[in-house]
Amino acid sequence: MEKKKEISMAVIRRLPKYQRYLYELMRHDIDRISSKELSEKIGFTASQIRQDLNNFGDFGQQGYGYNVKDLLGKINSILGLDHEYNIVIIGAGNIGQAVANYTKFDRLGFKLSAIFDVNPKLVGIKIRDVKIKDIDELDDYLKNNKVDLGVICVPKSNAQSVCDILVANGVEGIWNFAPIDLETGGKVIIENVHLSESLLTLTYLLNCQKNNTD
Amino acid sequence: MEKKKEISMAVIRRLPKYQRYLYELMRHDIDRISSKELSEKIGFTASQIRQDLNNFGDFGQQGYGYNVKDLLGKINSILGLDHEYNIVIIGAGNIGQAVANYTKFDRLGFKLSAIFDVNPKLVGIKIRDVKIKDIDELDDYLKNNKVDLGVICVPKSNAQSVCDILVANGVEGIWNFAPIDLETGGKVIIENVHLSESLLTLTYLLNCQKNNTD
Numbered sequence: 001m002e003k004k005k006e007i008s009m010a011v012i013r014r015l016p017k018y019q020r021y022l023y024e025l026m027r028h029d030i031d032r033i034s035s036k037e038l039s040e041k042i043g044f045t046a047s048q049i050r051q052d053l054n055n056f057g058d059f060g061q062q063g064y065g066y067n068v069k070d071l072l073g074k075i076n077s078i079l080g081l082d083h084e085y086n087i088v089i090i091g092a093g094n095i096g097q098a099v100a101n102y103t104k105f106d107r108l109g110f111k112l113s114a115i116f117d118v119n120p121k122l123v124g125i126k127i128r129d130v131k132i133k134d135i136d137e138l139d140d141y142l143k144n145n146k147v148d149l150g151v152i153c154v155p156k157s158n159a160q161s162v163c164d165i166l167v168a169n170g171v172e173g174i175w176n177f178a179p180i181d182l183e184t185g186g187k188v189i190i191e192n193v194h195l196s197e198s199l200l201t202l203t204y205l206l207n208c209q210k211n212n213t214d
Numbered sequence: 215m216e217k218k219k220e221i222s223m224a225v226i227r228r229l230p231k232y233q234r235y236l237y238e239l240m241r242h243d244i245d246r247i248s249s250k251e252l253s254e255k256i257g258f259t260a261s262q263i264r265q266d267l268n269n270f271g272d273f274g275q276q277g278y279g280y281n282v283k284d285l286l287g288k289i290n291s292i293l294g295l296d297h298e299y300n301i302v303i304i305g306a307g308n309i310g311q312a313v314a315n316y317t318k319f320d321r322l323g324f325k326l327s328a329i330f331d332v333n334p335k336l337v338g339i340k341i342r343d344v345k346i347k348d349i350d351e352l353d354d355y356l357k358n359n360k361v362d363l364g365v366i367c368v369p370k371s372n373a374q375s376v377c378d379i380l381v382a383n384g385v386e387g388i389w390n391f392a393p394i395d396l397e398t399g400g401k402v403i404i405e406n407v408h409l410s411e412s413l414l415t416l417t418y419l420l421n422c423q424k425n426n427t428d
Contacts, residue, residue, distance in 0.1 A: 013415055015415075016414035017408075020393065079417055079418050080420060080421035085417065093312070094308050094309070094312030095309075097308045098307070098308030098312060101308060102409070104410060105413065108413075108414075148420075149420075173416050173417070175412070175416055179234065189420050189423060191413070191415055191416035193409065194230070195313070196234070196322065197231060198389070198405055199319065199322075200295070201229075202387050202389055202403060203294035203295065203387070204226055204229060205387075205403045206294055206386055209403060
């Protein structure tokens with residue numbers, strides 16, 4: 001496992017994409033694939049694919065390519081998908097509901113055990129059989145249940161206090177949709193989905209293109 | 215503008231973060247800031263900040279630092295935020311509604327002009343004064359209105375056909391939330407928000423940490 005330390009975030013962020021394409025191949029009953037064929041589908045060069053995968057072991061076979069099922073199994077294991085995760089969502093607005101309703105997460109092994117919101121009109125409502133609880137119950141809930149991941153979907157102003165409760169109760173991973181950089185003292189893994197940063201990347205690229213073609 | 219071509223995506227993806235922090239400084243009436251102080255807030259090294267910003271011009275002044283308002287104005291302009299964008303959202307499910315309801319986008323200059331959905335129960339409903347139209351009207355709408363950006367929030371199975379309509383009508387930027395890599399023939403800028411890829415990056419990092427501390 002020591003090898004992992006050296007792997008760049010760029011490689012890590014490509015892994016889920018491999019996983020997605022390998023699932024597609026499985027769905028189409030494709031048993032094996034060369035790095036060249038995979039390259040045509042996924043849009044990375046064959047050499048990039050070989051380099052990326054070599055970070056984690058010796059997966060391909062010269063003249064045979066990759067066994068799709070084996071490679072998917074290995075990538076799933078590298079991505080930590082060989083076991084389940086108990087998750088809670090804090091904030092049952094549009095984003096929280098979108099995450100709660102995304103059945104693909106369930107198939108990948110993410111088990112939604114509770115949703116919390118501050119709005120009394122939402123408390124008690126069920127989303128996919130999971131009842132929305134009052135946010136005041138979050139601390140107790142975390143003390144009495146093993147939760148692996150917390151998904152923060154509250155407004156920016158409340159995100160840090162929710163984060164503090166998660167961290168104080170030993171939640172090890174936070175998926176943060178609030179447009180703020182959370183402070184955790186470094187013990188917790190945080191993955192941000194900052195939508196406006198994504199949108200501004202788009203406008204930057206759009207303007208670059210315009211300026212180059214004008 | 216020729217300089218822009220050489221700028222790495224890593225730098226580009228940091229720009230919106232600078233923008234967010236500079237807005238915060240403005241809100242707190244801070245007029246100027248050194249790269250060292252900015253570094254403490256934003257979490258990049260001072261040298262990284264200087265390097266990043268130097269890609270776009272000579273913004274800081276030795277012994278003075280950065281003028282917050284000027285730098286924000288310049289970054290906004292680099293990000294293409296010196297003019298407005300007409301946007302349409304296709305798919306009025308949770309994600310589409312989240313984007314439609316995100317008032318920050320409005321403040322940044324993104325004007326939502328129409329929302330489309332296939333579900334007759336949603337058609338006619340208003341989100342922030344914008345009525346949801348039938349998706350069959352999308353093509354006509356694009357022919358009769360100047361639309362800069364399309365936000366694709368439909369399920370994976372319909373995303374490519376929606377994308378085709380946007381591209382055929384000259385929409386130049388697509389913000390794609392469907393878990394699929396869209397094909398456009400290369401003329402259009404696509405920015406993906408692939409939520410499951412973000413979540414799997416989180417589990418990867420979580421497992422790395424566990425394996426390193428076990």
